[in-house]
Amino acid sequence: MSRIDLTINGQSKRFDVPGETLLVDLLRDQAGLTGTHIGCDTSQCGACVVRVDGATVKSCTILAMQCAGGRIETIEGIAKGKELHPVQAAFSENHALQCGYCTPGFVITAIDIIETNPQGLDAQTVREELHGNICRCTGYNNIVAAILDAAQRMGVPVQATGERS
Amino acid sequence: MNPFHYHRPKTLAEAQMLFRDAESPRFIAGGMTVLPSMKARLLDAENLIDLSKIEALQGIEARSGRLRIGASTTHATIANSAVVRQMLPALATLAGGIADRHVRNRGTLGGSLANNDPAADYPAAALALDAQIVTSERTIAAADFFTGLFETALTEAEIITAVDFSLPDRAAYTKHRHPASGYAIVGVFAARFGQHWQLTLTGSSAYGAIRLMAFEKQLVKGATPDGLDGVDIDDLPILEDPSFPIAYRRHLIKLMAKQAVAMTIDDVSI
Numbered sequence A: 001m002s003r004i005d006l007t008i009n010g011q012s013k014r015f016d017v018p019g020e021t022l023l024v025d026l027l028r029d030q031a032g033l034t035g036t037h038i039g040c041d042t043s044q045c046g047a048c049v050v051r052v053d054g055a056t057v058k059s060c061t062i063l064a065m066q067c068a069g070g071r072i073e074t075i076e077g078i079a080k081g082k083e084l085h086p087v088q089a090a091f092s093e094n095h096a097l098q099c100g101y102c103t104p105g106f107v108i109t110a111i112d113i114i115e116t117n118p119q120g121l122d123a124q125t126v127r128e129e130l131h132g133n134i135c136r137c138t139g140y141n142n143i144v145a146a147i148l149d150a151a152q153r154m155g156v157p158v159q160a161t162g163e164r165s
Numbered sequence B: 001m002n003p004f005h006y007h008r009p010k011t012l013a014e015a016q017m018l019f020r021d022a023e024s025p026r027f028i029a030g031g032m033t034v035l036p037s038m039k040a041r042l043l044d045a046e047n048l049i050d051l052s053k054i055e056a057l058q059g060i061e062a063r064s065g066r067l068r069i070g071a072s073t074t075h076a077t078i079a080n081s082a083v084v085r086q087m088l089p090a091l092a093t094l095a096g097g098i099a100d101r102h103v104r105n106r107g108t109l110g111g112s113l114a115n116n117d118p119a120a121d122y123p124a125a126a127l128a129l130d131a132q133i134v135t136s137e138r139t140i141a142a143a144d145f146f147t148g149l150f151e152t153a154l155t156e157a158e159i160i161t162a163v164d165f166s167l168p169d170r171a172a173y174t175k176h177r178h179p180a181s182g183y184a185i186v187g188v189f190a191a192r193f194g195q196h197w198q199l200t201l202t203g204s205s206a207y208g209a210i211r212l213m214a215f216e217k218q219l220v221k222g223a224t225p226d227g228l229d230g231v232d233i234d235d236l237p238i239l240e241d242p243s244f245p246i247a248y249r250r251h252l253i254k255l256m257a258k259q260a261v262a263m264t265i266d267d268v269s270i
């Protein structure tokens, strides 16, 4: 057992964890934040994506101990009270989810894509950046549309590409 | 995962001492191979020694006409580095095409070389660019470093600290990636030094990354990219795999090689 401090969604917390604890298990089982999902055993689906110190990671493939002292952002921390984050609102309005299982990972990833491309985004870039997130329901078109819509709401210019809809 | 102890040393000496004193130890860098393998119980360790906080394994530096990159540098950092993009843009492109953005934020150059997966991208660059693999003990030429599938010249407790790449006149990397994993089905790295080329293959070879000598010989004689069409590559040791048959891979190898070489000749982008 080791003791670690993490700042999760702005709140400092202390945890006692064995070495082998994955960040996703700490979040779900110890912090009670079950919005971060586990969708695979092979580090491929992205349902578990959170940000650690400002970078997106698969929380199923990082040890809690590797994050010691770090800043964690999960899906629970992005809305302001009842007011949805623009990416959440855009996902809802563009029908970018069906069962919703993959959605927390997509939303965190989408926020990071938009924030790291302040100069502008197009559909092709969004598709490329979504390689690490798998959705078994929607077929991606609405997800890409939602992210571009959210980018505009967040003041990021959107360029047209010859994208089929 | 089976239980293990986790250690986070601050210096190379401390990391090596921990490794030598611990039961069933293993180094972990980004963990993008170690953790999936441990989760799948393909790999076991009682002590994981994290190299990511050791300062000596970090940093990107251009000096005496070469580019030195610390072993703990992540794929994302290499892809976005202004120095790499200016001095060796093909390496930045290669790094930006590994896996996906989340894996690139964690996986490291040193971890990838130490792992020597036959479908990994960096070994092709290291071999084509005559990289020197700098370790805690010595310096190893890339050609001597990769010794077989998932095998390297690294000995017990030896740690890669940096990789020192030579700078060609031009270089390019072309990759046909596996649609699910992102790993290379065929990747070709082409480096042009004056009028001779070093061409390497990853993703298809049964021995891990290898030089494509038959192509190199043709190019030195003045062949154009299309001139590679006629080269006999039937001798290449290609992996047999029902999803990607040998004939298909051979076709891709020529296609990727032609594209990569063309990019080292044209003044278009790399």
Ligand SMILES: Cc1cc2nc3c(=O)[nH]c(=O)nc-3n(C[C@H](O)[C@H](O)[C@H](O)COP(=O)(O)OP(=O)(O)OC[C@H]3O[C@@H](n4cnc5c(N)ncnc54)[C@H](O)[C@@H]3O)c2cc1C
Residues within 6 Å of the ligand: A042, A043, A044, B026, B027, B028, B029, B030, B031, B032, B033, B034, B035, B036, B051, B071, B072, B097, B098, B099, B100, B103, B106, B107, B108, B109, B110, B111, B112, B114, B115, B119, B120, B121, B122, B154, B158, B159, B160, B161, B181, B182, B183, B184
């Ligand atoms: C979903 C997914 C897709 C991927 N796709 C690709 C791809 O398209 N192309 C590609 O090339 N790779 C791919 N990878 C692998 C990825 O690039 C990893 O970065 C790489 O396998 C290992 O790097 P790491 O830093 O994570 O090493 P780790 O997993 O931490 O370690 C790997 C091995 O190297 C040893 N090691 C680590 N650092 C050192 C060091 N400095 N000195 C000595 N030994 C060391 C460890 O002990 C271990 O044996 C993928 C991985 C995943 C999970």
Ligand code: FES
Residues within 6 Å of the ligand: A037, A038, A039, A040, A041, A042, A043, A044, A045, A046, A047, A048, A049, A058, A059, A060, A061
């Ligand atoms: S749960 Fe599938 S990538 Fe993490």
Ligand code: FES
Residues within 6 Å of the ligand: A096, A097, A098, A099, A100, A101, A102, A103, A134, A135, A136, A137, A138
């Ligand atoms: S909405 Fe069901 S998996 Fe994406």
